[in-house]
Amino acid sequence: MPSSTGAPILKAPLGVEKHRKYFDKCLLGPIPHYFATLEPSRMSLVFFLIGGMAITDSLESLKASGAGTAVADWIYMMQVEPTSENGGAAGFRSSSVLGCGEQISSASSDSPIHTLDTSHITMTYCALAALAILGDDFSRVNRAAIVQHLRSLQREDGSFQAVSYGPGMKALDFTAPGPDGQPLPGIGDSEYDMRFLFSACAVSWLLDDWSGIDQVRALEYIRQSYNYDGGFGQGPFLESHGGSTFCALASLSLMGKLDEALPDRDHTIQWLIHRQLELSYNGRPHKDEDSCYSFWVGSSIELLESGHLPDHAKIMTYLSKCQSVIGGLSSSMGGSPDPIHSYLGLCGWHLCQKHLGSAGVENLDDAPADFPLISIDTSLDMPLHSVEHMKKLHAQWKKQD
Numbered sequence: 001m002p003s004s005t006g007a008p009i010l011k012a013p014l015g016v017e018k019h020r021k022y023f024d025k026c027l028l029g030p031i032p033h034y035f036a037t038l039e040p041s042r043m044s045l046v047f048f049l050i051g052g053m054a055i056t057d058s059l060e061s062l063k064a065s066g067a068g069t070a071v072a073d074w075i076y077m078m079q080v081e082p083t084s085e086n087g088g089a090a091g092f093r094s095s096s097v098l099g100c101g102e103q104i105s106s107a108s109s110d111s112p113i114h115t116l117d118t119s120h121i122t123m124t125y126c127a128l129a130a131l132a133i134l135g136d137d138f139s140r141v142n143r144a145a146i147v148q149h150l151r152s153l154q155r156e157d158g159s160f161q162a163v164s165y166g167p168g169m170k171a172l173d174f175t176a177p178g179p180d181g182q183p184l185p186g187i188g189d190s191e192y193d194m195r196f197l198f199s200a201c202a203v204s205w206l207l208d209d210w211s212g213i214d215q216v217r218a219l220e221y222i223r224q225s226y227n228y229d230g231g232f233g234q235g236p237f238l239e240s241h242g243g244s245t246f247c248a249l250a251s252l253s254l255m256g257k258l259d260e261a262l263p264d265r266d267h268t269i270q271w272l273i274h275r276q277l278e279l280s281y282n283g284r285p286h287k288d289e290d291s292c293y294s295f296w297v298g299s300s301i302e303l304l305e306s307g308h309l310p311d312h313a314k315i316m317t318y319l320s321k322c323q324s325v326i327g328g329l330s331s332s333m334g335g336s337p338d339p340i341h342s343y344l345g346l347c348g349w350h351l352c353q354k355h356l357g358s359a360g361v362e363n364l365d366d367a368p369a370d371f372p373l374i375s376i377d378t379s380l381d382m383p384l385h386s387v388e389h390m391k392k393l394h395a396q397w398k399k400q401d
């Protein structure tokens with residue numbers, strides 16, 4: 001039966017083979033034209049696609065074909081090294097959209113050629129997580145410079161900004177009025193909120209070095225962002241949201257402060273459980289269900305050890321109906337698939353599958369007979385075996401120090 005938008009919906013069972021092909025095609029082949037607007041955050045797409053291949057158990061074939069090495073090499077091309085021009089920025093850029101990265105590497109120069117070229121804290125997390133999933137040894141990661149740069153991204157209120165620009169950008173004049181006579185938004189002003197605090201925590205965990213974060217200030221920012229309803233906003237006085245609540249809880253978990261720093265555990269669990277509606281989770285009150293919240297909300301509930309409370313069969317049924325005939329998942333039934341909802345939806349599926357068990361899953365209308373059960377680390381949004389790989393690297397680094 002076609003959906004309301006005309007797109008056919010894939011019926012049972014969950015087509016794991018189709019999802020494998022979808023992740024593979026989006027990673028290595030030409031991608032749909034409507035992804036062009038996502039170019040400034042291409043690194044996050046690479047992370048979601050590599051993660052998708054891992055949780056559909058198809059990473060080995062990627063590595064065997066040599067494509068895994070090619071993807072890792074591309075990620076390293078996006079590494080930003082600190083220079084006087086970029087003000088000491090280090091980490092990873094999102095893509096070569098500004099002409100930096102791939103072109104620079106071929107010209108054997110690591111200096112940025114654009115005043116806006118810099119690293120982005122979330123793209124750094126995505127790059128490191130993707131390398132971890134690929135089993136990389138991190139030997140080419142400039143760990144010390146990234147940690148040093150993290151310090152400069154933390155603000156007085158404890159939050160983290162996404163980027164910082166060097167002296168070249170700061171000399172540019174962005175005060176000229178726009179077409180409506182009003183000043184243009186300050187392009188030098190970086191966003192700062194809970195997403196980037198989480199990214200800083202994830203980077204610190206992956207690099208096994210927390211000296212880039214003032215945890216006292218970070219904890220205070222999280223505490224200030226806690227709301228009367230039990231959820232967390234992106235910052236103080238902002239509406240509670242499933243995404244920012246995940247970022248707050250995961251940050252606390254990664255810092256090892258979840259038990260002592262969460263203001264009211266039961267109240268937060270209550271707010272999260274109320275996100276489950278007739279079909280699945282929404283991100284905040286009065287919003288429709290969306291497949292990505294099967295991870296953002298589902299993993300938050302998991303972090304609070306309350307995974308027995310949601311109705312997992314309902315959520316899995318919703319996710320199975322978000323599948324596309326070409327593979328991948330969309331945000332809602334009948335939409336077009338994208339890498340973000342495909343990866344997060346399947347991570348959410350795994351969280352449900354863990355609780356429902358194989359017998360319960362087989363009773364579903366859309367039972368996925370051949371779907372592998374890959375455990376997910378709920379704080380880092382990565383397959384568990386990648387986290388184990390990082391722990392081995394951390395032990396090696398300790399021996400070398």
Ligand SMILES: [Zn+2]
Pocket residue numbers: 290291292293331341
């Ligand atoms: Zn979504």
